[in-house]
Each structure stands twice: as C-alpha cells, then as structure tokens.
Amino acid sequence: MQLFSDRLVESIRKTGSPCVTGLDPRVHQMPAFIKSGRGAPTRATVRAVIADFHELVMDTVAGLAPAVKPQLAFFEQYGSAGIQAFEDTVQAAKERGLLVIADGKRNDVDSTAEAYAAAFLGEADIFGGKQKIFDVDAMTVTPYLGRDSMVPYVDACRQHGKGIFIVLKTSNPGSGDYQDQVLEATGRPLYESIAQTIHDLGDGLVGESGYSSIGPVIGATFPDTAARLRALLPRAFILVTGYGAQGASAEGVAACFNTDGLGAIVNSSRAITYSFGNENVSKAEFVHSVREKTLRMRDEIAAALTASG
C-alpha cells in the first residue's frame, strides 16, 4: 500500500504546487448565485449549497492544488446537514483527484481516540461488519493528552496508508501561552518535546519519498520557530497555517520547507474562496477569482522559496 506521504509528494509534483485549498463553509458569506432559487434554508438546502460551492471550488483548483483541507468546525456548525455536506465534499474531492486533509483537531484517550481514528482514517464496526466512514487521506490531531493518545492514529496510518498532522505551534497570538513555555526538564519550549514525539511516531512511516506520513501543524506567523521545528523534524511534512487571512508572509512560510523544495504544504482558506469582492459576483467572476488567487499564492510561495534557497 502506498504511504500517504508518497501520495502527497506525487500530488505536489503533478500540480507543481504545495498550496492546499482550505474549505471553510460559511453559507452566509457565499456568493448569491450559489444560494438563489433554493427556497427556504432547510437542512437539505444547506447541504446542497455547501456541496455545490465546494464542487465549484474544486473544479477550479483541481490540477492546480495537491489537496483540499475541509475545516470540520465550519461543517459542524450546520449540524448533521453540515456533516452530510462534508461527506459530499470528500467524495467530490476524490473524484477530482484531490487529496483530503480533514482539519478537526480531534483527540481523546484510549478507545475514544481509536473511534476518531476509525471515523476518519479506518473502519468502524457496524453490526459485526467493518465499514469505511469518512475515509479521508489525513486528519489533524491535538497532542495535549500525551503520546499514548496519538498512537491509535499512527496505527491507522500504517494500516490504511493515511497521514496525520499533529498540532504543534499554532498561528494565533495566544499560541505562546502554553506551547512556548520552557520546561525545567529540558530547558526548551514545550513544542520541542512534542516535536520529538512527532519525530519518533513518524519514524516507521517514512516512504520512498524520504518523508513520513506523520507531521506537525505549524503556524507560519512565527518564522524563527518554524525554522527551528523544520530542523528538528527533517523527514516530516509540515502543514503550514496562517498564510493569507492570518498574516503570515511567503517569506515566513519558506522557513517551513526543506532545501529540496518539499516537506511542507501551505493552506489558505478565506483568502482563496471568500475574497471574491461582493456577494453578487457572477459564477464566471467567482471561478476567475478562485483560480487567480490559487495561482498567485503558488507563485508567491515559489518566489519566496527561490529567494531563500
């Protein structure tokens, strides 16, 4: 079975881009053309609007982006209709050859962690038979509960050719509150201890590409920290957040890459899908906007990598 990291490298080479399109459904901010003529906002309408919006986005970015990153919070805010739309979106992504990274920052202890791993990466036990459920390519996981809480996901990655990105250093101002705290035991920040765990967990899942299927989520709003973590995790793929709406620059992002031009994927959500101007944009204008912003981001990152390399 092909490892997630190898599929990711293949997809990056094919599209010539490490830029992931974030899918954050915010129906009240979607263009009018996608909502008009739908009648009342029932559950079925909400599901269809979200699914149609994402199909249009993915028709546009397929071939230009290696993966999409649906943010589960924005699906979950529409209840089970939102989760149906998430299932629709995953299916549509696969049909378009886009890898799917489910961003839910899930975790828990013991058999509960196993249930999350089953839901997103593996199979659930239903009436004695096993079924794949969301079956995405990778998911995000939180580390605070300790190493043992992450093991079920690593096992699922090994068994099903999937990947995880473990939240390590986030892009928000408050990310320093706990993540940056220097530990007495090591004299180094907490995030470096977690980086060590990510390195160890990923050791057995390094593919032909030289990269592991276990990586960190790092906000590029702190370039020096990103560079330090890049050095600590040479074989990891970094899921880089904070580009675009959260203020990270292409130069900050460049610190997350290895000198081979690989080792990081960079997400942008709102700046790609919700910066179309006004809600009465036409479908053609919307598609043009998504395409232009996707290409511009790819070019900005490529230029920053050339400059830094």
Added chain:
Amino acid sequence: MQLFSDRLVESIRKTGSPCVTGLDPRVHQMPAFIKSGRGAPTRATVRAVIADFHELVMDTVAGLAPAVKPQLAFFEQYGSAGIQAFEDTVQAAKERGLLVIADGKRNDVDSTAEAYAAAFLGEADIFGGKQKIFDVDAMTVTPYLGRDSMVPYVDACRQHGKGIFIVLKTSNPGSGDYQDQVLEATGRPLYESIAQTIHDLGDGLVGESGYSSIGPVIGATFPDTAARLRALLPRAFILVTGYGAQGASAEGVAACFNTDGLGAIVNSSRAITYSFGNENVSKAEFVHSVREKTLRMRDEIAAALTASG
C-alpha cells in the same frame, strides 16, 4: 438567563446524584434486542439503533442522574448518520429533563473556535438568519492553543447560559507527558498554568450557587493532582473522568469535591451502559442492569464523600 452552573446544581439536588451517564454508541456491542428485526445496517438503521438505545438508557436514568455526556467520537465513527443520532439523543435528553454535556474536546483558533462554539452552544448564521444547531448545555474544549482560543466559548456561555469543561489533567498513562511538565517560569506543572486560566475565564460566570459555568476536565486516576486542582479552582465544577472502566476509585473521585458535597460531576460510560453481561440480555434485564449500576455508583460516591468529609 439562568447560568449553566446553577442549572447543574439544581439538577444535582433534584436527583440527589453527581453521577453523569456517559453515552458512547458502540453498535456492535449493543444488546441483540435493540438491533434485531432491523434488516441491513443502513445509515437509517444505525441512526435508529443508536437513538433507540439511548432513549432506553435515558428513560432508565432520568430522575437518577443530573446529566448525560455523549462522547462525540463514538457518534462520529458512524458518519453523518451518527451525528443525526447525536441530534436525536440531545432532543431525547431534553425531553427527559437531563442536561447534555457534549464531549468532543474541540478547539481551534480565531473564527474556527467561534464556529465550534456556535455549533454546540450558540447559533449559526444560515442564509442571513441565525439558528440553534446542537444546542447542548455544555461542551468540552482543549486548552493547548492558548487562552484566546477559549474566549469564544466563554462568550457563548455568557450569551446563551451554557457551560464548558476545559481539558486539564486526563486519566490516561500518557497524561504526564506534557500536562505534568514543570515550567521554568513558574516552577509548577503546566496543568497549574491552565488551571489559572480556567479560574480567570470563569470569574465572570459564577452563579447564585457560588459555582462557575467554566470548569476543568480532570481524570480521577491521579487523586493527589485532583486534590491540588480542587484547591486551585474553588468555584469550578470539575467534570471527573476515569471512574469505572479507566480504574479510578470512589476515594480518588472524592478529592474532586468541595466540602459542601458539590463542585464535581463524575462520568461513567461503559461501566453503566455496556456491562449487561451478554448480548442476548433481555430488555428488562438490560434496564435493570443500567438502573442498578447507576444507583450503585451514586451510593459508592456518596459513601466516599461521607468517609472523606
């Protein structure tokens, strides 16, 4: 508007119990009588089995338990059908006067945290109008992303009379990996810094009962730590985990209570709902088992509180 903490105290006084019934749907482990005659395990069947199982559990514990704690991982493992069953379960709990604590250990930064808060505690923006979605009484939240990531939930608690339980010290062996690390800045474990944040965030949400709607999740498998955190968070309600299947004793749990006999609720899931013996148990035997185990747990905790008080 009545604060969550006051509603919780009222419910504990009415039922005479601080014991929360955990709802972890594991359909393959449910009794045969709840699954028989359903035909193939379609999405609709899975939804109905989970909803019916929980209705039966809640018919049994209503009046004996102040709240239920559905664990979202176990719903999510059945995809959107599982989330529909979660919605059914929340509705059925409300009809039976049971408070609902959604255990999903969610969090993210910025507007994504707001979306989770909207999904579970507040209202989502749909086509320009706002709608309540899951509308539970409280939810669990992870702290690793920092203080600012928790503020949207606190705001939602204030606005909608809801509560949150922030993951602080978990019951698993690996909970020491990061949570127990002593910080150079304070000379104290990380969990104490997070406890301070929980205390500060809860300050403005203390109700007539003297308790706040912002509390921690603490595993009772480490009684000394629990006692220390109890002292640091005098006005917080602690959601105590690890009782039953994870090995915490009633004596360990007692450390989480204040001398007024309040200040903690204790969850048990598998030990209440999945310890009915064999899968061919009758409906009457199943109900008897759930009832007996609910009463026994209540009595064990009460005895431990008497002994320690």
